[in-house]
Amino acid sequence: MEHRGSEFYDDALIFKKYLDRRSWTENANDTLEKPIILQLIGDVTGLEILDLGCGDASFGNELLDAGAVSYTGIEGSANMVEEAKKTMHRSKTEIIHTAIEDWDFPDSRFDMAISRLVLHYIEDVEAIFKKVYQSLVDGGSFIFSVEHPVMTSSYGLPREEGMKQDWIVDQYFHTGIRKQEWLGGTAVKYHRTIEDIYSALQHAGFNITRLRESKPDQANFQHNETYQRRMRIPLFLFFSAQKI
Numbered sequence: 001m002e003h004r005g006s007e008f009y010d011d012a013l014i015f016k017k018y019l020d021r022r023s024w025t026e027n028a029n030d031t032l033e034k035p036i037i038l039q040l041i042g043d044v045t046g047l048e049i050l051d052l053g054c055g056d057a058s059f060g061n062e063l064l065d066a067g068a069v070s071y072t073g074i075e076g077s078a079n080m081v082e083e084a085k086k087t088m089h090r091s092k093t094e095i096i097h098t099a100i101e102d103w104d105f106p107d108s109r110f111d112m113a114i115s116r117l118v119l120h121y122i123e124d125v126e127a128i129f130k131k132v133y134q135s136l137v138d139g140g141s142f143i144f145s146v147e148h149p150v151m152t153s154s155y156g157l158p159r160e161e162g163m164k165q166d167w168i169v170d171q172y173f174h175t176g177i178r179k180q181e182w183l184g185g186t187a188v189k190y191h192r193t194i195e196d197i198y199s200a201l202q203h204a205g206f207n208i209t210r211l212r213e214s215k216p217d218q219a220n221f222q223h224n225e226t227y228q229r230r231m232r233i234p235l236f237l238f239f240s241a242q243k244i
């Protein structure tokens with residue numbers, strides 16, 4: 001069964017598998033994505049934060065614990081919103097159940113916008129970047145991760161069963177829709193080159209301040225074998241940009 005955007009997470013079986021995978025020790029989110037996001041985000045004391053595709057919003061609790069003054073999570077999946085409501089019991093928190101594309105972004109409201117592993121579900125990222133820009137205060141920052149284009153390029157190509165041994169980067173400059181077989185379903189994602197994302201940020205008005213890839217830090221791994229596997233290919237791409 002094929003799903004677009006957050007619909008993927010509203011399939012009960014897929015959602016269960018997703019939560020299960022996130023609880024694995026040494027999962028890619030916790031060992032690769034989160035450490036770099038935290039480095040890029042830095043000190044959040046006193047900040048009003050917007051999180052696009054916030055999932056279960058558990059990261060919101062961490063940001064508030066770290067000193068953020070408010071957290072607004074936008075999330076399209078009913079299952080995720082239900083999880084978020086179970087975990088979020090803080091004041092100055094709002095979880096809004098809507099597709100990012102449909103949300104009416106407020107003007108000049110947030111000090112920081114973040115989005116973790118969501119924007120590859122969105123067809124027109126430049127339109128979203130423009131809305132994020134408008135919703136930030138002057139000097140506000142936008143920090144996000146996406147699946148790395150070397151990964152998204154070859155989604156949909158035939159692959160072997162089980163743990164991948166080799167990766168193919170193919171059709172790289174043929175950007176657009178990709179259908180990935182994942183967690184027993186078909187997730188519709190969008191492949192873009194690094195240059196496409198960079199240019200879309202610039203067109204939206206942002207000053208790009210950092211670009212990172214998910215180079216692993218051995219300190220985050222218990223098993224050398226997993227670390228060596230993660231040294232082979234980048235899973236995630238990160239940008240940090242500022243409203244000027």
Ligand SMILES: C[S@@+](CC[C@H](N)C(=O)[O-])C[C@H]1O[C@@H](n2cnc3c(N)ncnc32)[C@H](O)[C@@H]1O
Pocket residue numbers: 005006007009052053054055056074075076077080098099100101115116117118121122
């Ligand atoms: C891989 S999960 C990441 C969740 C969370 N950011 C995290 O890192 O734990 C992707 C999330 O993006 C949400 N999502 C995808 N497309 C969306 C859209 N167009 N509008 C709102 N949410 C969307 C999904 O429902 C899902 O919760």
